[in-house]
Amino acid sequence: MYQYDTIDREFLADRAAEFKEQVERRLAGEITEDQFKALRLRNGLYLQLHAYMLRVAIPYGSLNATQLRKLADIGRKYDKGYGHFTTRTNLQFHWIKLREAPSILEELATVDLHAIQTSGNCIRNVTSDPYAGATAEEIDDPRVWSEAIRQWSMLHPEFSHLPRKFKFAVTAAPKDRTAARVHDIGLVVRRARDGTMGFEVIVGGGMGRTPYVGPTIKEFLPANRLFSYLDATLRVYNRHGRRDNSYKARIKILVAALGREEFARQVEEEWEKVGPNADMPDLEIARIRAAFAPKTFDTLVNRSEAFETAKAADPAFARFARNNLKPHKRPGYTIVEISLKGIGDTPGDATSDQMDVVADLGERYGQNDIRITHEQNLVLPHVKLDDAHAVFQALAAAGLATPNINLITDIIACPGLDYCALANARAIPIAQDIAHRFADQDRAELVGELKIKISGCINACGHHHVGHIGILGVDKKGEEFYQLTLGGSGAEDAEVGKMLGPALPADRVTDAIDTIVEVYLRERAEGERFLDTFRRTGVAPFKEAVYAEAH
């Protein structure tokens, strides 16, 4: 893992001191709430329905045990003993007092964490592959580039007042766990035939009220030219992106308006003028790369007797292993996914005590490496199969062993109207109700991979456009209704879901999901996921079944 050096640490300390001073000026009445708003947002501090919310950045979703324990402590000390992991792999505290915010930032800085650029029209936290460094699929470690982007984007003087927020995803595996194609910029590491490393550059994907799967504007950008190309892309956007309407200000609107080819041409023209002087020196990339040098793994055999014995003796563990353990690149190791989607829980919430348990397990069994996924789960990327049962038992004791990764109960949901001032409808109770309906694990496993994503408003923080089943909360004359979409995907086969039909009242959503699942089970061919069946049959059989029942 990347270790902050003196420079990184002093940078965070300076930032925390700056914010402390700004809060003091606000509390002393020297600046108005309106003037202060911009300053607090730069530090991830939002004013929500009931209290301030602080969004802490977890760069590329990577934490060590000390950092996670600090987050747990902050949850206990300044919040109500829990935190909420988001679809941007950030952590939100929803019950913060303004006068305590500077102390929280100071505490975060002691473990190399911060809330810089988790809000505002700037370059936000980078999303990367939660399996980085652990999966055999990847052709490079995407964290190297994510960390380089983190540094380049920190208080970027030219790109801190963009037309709108700007989000990066970086992945280096064919299976995309970052939703790269629905980001402002998605970078996919590629290798040329001669072995040279580079990026496929995808620009202008996004969700919100105008969802787009981003087009590729450069098939192969040599890796050492990344930052000059990013300068060029961001400059074209900064100068020409719309600023008259915040709903039309994301880069996706500019790319769509100009067309992929014209946008790419403008970037290329600017890139030639920028030149290689704007690239990050190879030496710095090499320094960062060294920090992500492969871990020291024990030499093990593929088959773990302890693991096989435990599976045979403990059916609950066998189920957990089937759903939550993923293949590791090294023999005898596994990737452990920890679901934050316990049946009836709030998706993405973890109590401080649970965070401590995960931190302990990461330290004891997982090489002190903990990841957050954009699907709001946690990952211990490097666990020995021999230790998997012990990890499972500890997780189970903490209520963290729900065996539902990628299943229908592994639901993404935004905080919705329970917390958020923008929401039209609640998201969490809908997620909880669906989870209860499919609480029978046998049935959930029979259904297989099915990703439900719920947003409480059109801003789409719950990624509903790319849910296999998407649910969007809408306000109809003061009542909460829900619009269903089917067939979306945020993965390598990215697609925006198609509208099923008229919005449904809250009490009909779970029945509709049940009906959709029954249609799928009836229609599916051998080996088909829900998404595959839907793509083959189209929306008709699902629509017919859901709306037939309304009559």
Place this chain on the structure above:
Amino acid sequence: MPKLIRIEGGQFVSADDPFTHVADDEGMPPGDVIISLTRFSAEGDALISQGRAVGVRIEPDEEVEALAYDLPKLAVVAVAFPKYRDGRGFSTAHLLRERFGFTGEVRAVGEVLREEANFLTRCGCDSFEAADGSSPAQWAHAANRHRHVYQRAPDGRTPAFTERAES
């Protein structure tokens, strides 16, 4: 004479501002003036030939490239920030310094706030018509708040990667 904040010898100081901002529909006063790009296209050469110092104000939707050939004649380019969060001016200032090598005064005008001092300075602005009544000392404090920077920028500060390579 009105005052502005200016970088002189690496220090932020209060300085007299000899320039008058002249709107397109105003009569031309004597002395040094800052005028719009449109007015400069029509009257710039005549004004310069009168021996006065001339500055041009670039609005966010105007392309600084249009000024490229005239830059050597200009004393000041005033980069307009009608709203502090309209970030186009940062690209304008950056291009003036880095691409066009402009060595004259790059002045930030409009909603110019202390909280932006760091970004403005880094992008190459060296004078500031502060809209929030900041003193030069307050401005300097905000601009120099961070001991380290991560990017190359027109202010020439040493980026983190160079600090590391040299340590």
